[in-house]
Structures are given as structure tokens and as C-alpha cells.
Amino acid sequence: MDYKNILFEEKKSIAIVTINRPEKLNALNYQTMVELKDVFEKIKNSETVKVVIITGAGEKAFVAGADISELNKLDVVSGKEFAEFGQAVFTGIEKLGKPVIAAVNGFALGGGCELSLACTIRLASENAKFGQPEVNLGIIPGYGGTQRLARLINSGRALEYILTGNMMNAEEAYRIGLVNHVYTQENLLEEAEKLAMKIISKGQVAIKMSLNAVNSVDELSENEGLNYEASLFAVCCGTEDFKEGTSAFLEKRKPEFKS
Numbered sequence: 001m002d003y004k005n006i007l008f009e010e011k012k013s014i015a016i017v018t019i020n021r022p023e024k025l026n027a028l029n030y031q032t033m034v035e036l037k038d039v040f041e042k043i044k045n046s047e048t049v050k051v052v053i054i055t056g057a058g059e060k061a062f063v064a065g066a067d068i069s070e071l072n073k074l075d076v077v078s079g080k081e082f083a084e085f086g087q088a089v090f091t092g093i094e095k096l097g098k099p100v101i102a103a104v105n106g107f108a109l110g111g112g113c114e115l116s117l118a119c120t121i122r123l124a125s126e127n128a129k130f131g132q133p134e135v136n137l138g139i140i141p142g143y144g145g146t147q148r149l150a151r152l153i154n155s156g157r158a159l160e161y162i163l164t165g166n167m168m169n170a171e172e173a174y175r176i177g178l179v180n181h182v183y184t185q186e187n188l189l190e191e192a193e194k195l196a197m198k199i200i201s202k203g204q205v206a207i208k209m210s211l212n213a214v215n216s217v218d219e220l221s222e223n224e225g226l227n228y229e230a231s232l233f234a235v236c237c238g239t240e241d242f243k244e245g246t247s248a249f250l251e252k253r254k255p256e257f258k259s
């Protein structure tokens, strides 16, 4: 598929996906969502990509939301399809099986905030602004925001943002745990790449199993979760990486993981 609204680059096992409609603040129209679905399917099946970074083109926006000129045409039937399609694309990102780092370089509003929420780790530039302003349009978040924001920052805080449409700056997003780190806009991508390289340097089976275990936390009871953790731990114990990692420690050298 030829992409019109996203850029895709692969370097050193990192896939960098850039939403590229800066003149519309990278708003997610249908075409962009189809392209995102396609690129993340490719990344899932790629044997070389180990970590993904997603960001927005330009200096102003990560993604300023779903494209309001398309939203405006929805009715009850197409509205349901619209939300279900967006949710499926974002759940595909959340369950990719590879870490996805959101490098939030400006406005992350509505669907843009929801896109960042579906990512594994969020990093922000100092000028980033998060928000779920859907109430201003007479709708609610429909790409997973009501669920993921409430889980991440607690329902009281999430409801304040969802009910008022207020924006939150990077400092506040950091304070409440929505983003892991805040960097200057200039350094954001470089820091995201450093984080990606650090993850890539580890045994990749352990990375995958860590994602599986932590991602199950909202789906399983504590007992089920602990059982699942023990099973995934056991899988790791059967790998070459495990032998290499533990031997390297005991031999006082750096491990060389093969996976």
C-alpha cells in the first residue's frame, strides 16, 4: 500500500511511523486510519522491527484528533462503525506484541490522545498538550479514551478532562503519570530512539513476555494474572536468552542476546 498521510522509516530495528498531515495538525481522517492499520499489520509481521516510535509531522501537533470534517457527516449507524473501526486499529497497536513509544510532539487531542493511550510508553515534548475535547463537539471519546484514560490516570481525573474538554500541559501529564518523561521538542525523537535502543538490547522473548504479562492486568483476576506470569516466566526459562543472560552475569561480561 502506498501511504499518503503517514511516513514509515526503519532504522536499526526501530520503525518510525510519522502521521503526516501537518497542515491539518495531523488529524486522523479515514485514509490515515486505514494506513495506520496497514503499517501496524506490516510491523507486526516484520522479523526485523523490534520497537516502534510513533510521532506527528511538524512542530505543532502529534495528532489534533479525528478529522472533524468527516465526523460531521456521521449518523447513528456510521457513528458506531466509525468508533469500532478506530478502536480496532488502536487495539491492534496496544496488542502489537512489540513496544510502541508515543513521541508526543504537540497537540494530542481526542483521537490523538487516544492514540497515545494505546501505545506502550508515552514521552512528551514541553509544548505537548493532551485532552479529550469531544464534549465540545457533542460527542464522547470513541477510540478507547473513556476506557484507557480512566485506567491510566484514574476515573476521577479522566472524567474531569472528558467532561470539561480541558487540555493538560506536559508538566501536568507528567505529574499524573500520563507521560513517562518530558523533553525539549528538539530532543524528543532522539530520547525516544535511545529508549528504543535500550529495549532492543535486551532478550526479545523477555520483552514480549513482559508485554503480554503486564497487558493482561485489566483482563485477569490477580490469581489468574499470577498464574499467567508464572507460565510466561517458565517460557523465558526455556530460551537461549535466559542461558546467555544468567551466564553472562556470572561470568562478569555483557550478555549477547540472539533473539
Ligand code: COA
Residues within 6 Å of the ligand: 023, 024, 025, 027, 064, 065, 066, 067, 068, 069, 107, 109, 110, 111, 133, 134, 136, 137
Ligand atoms: N479535524 C480536522 N481539521 C483539523 C483538526 C481536526 N481535529 N484540528 C485542526 N484542524 C485543522 C484546522 O481546521 C485548520 O485547517 P485550515 O487551515 O484548513 O482551516 C488547521 O488544522 C490548523 O488548525 P487551527 O485550528 O487553525 O490551529 P490553532 O493553532 O488555531 O488551534 C487547536 C489548534 C488544536 C486548538 C485547534 O485546531 C482545535 O481545537 N482542533 C480540534 C481539536 C479537537 O476537537 N479534536 C478532537 C476531535 S474528536
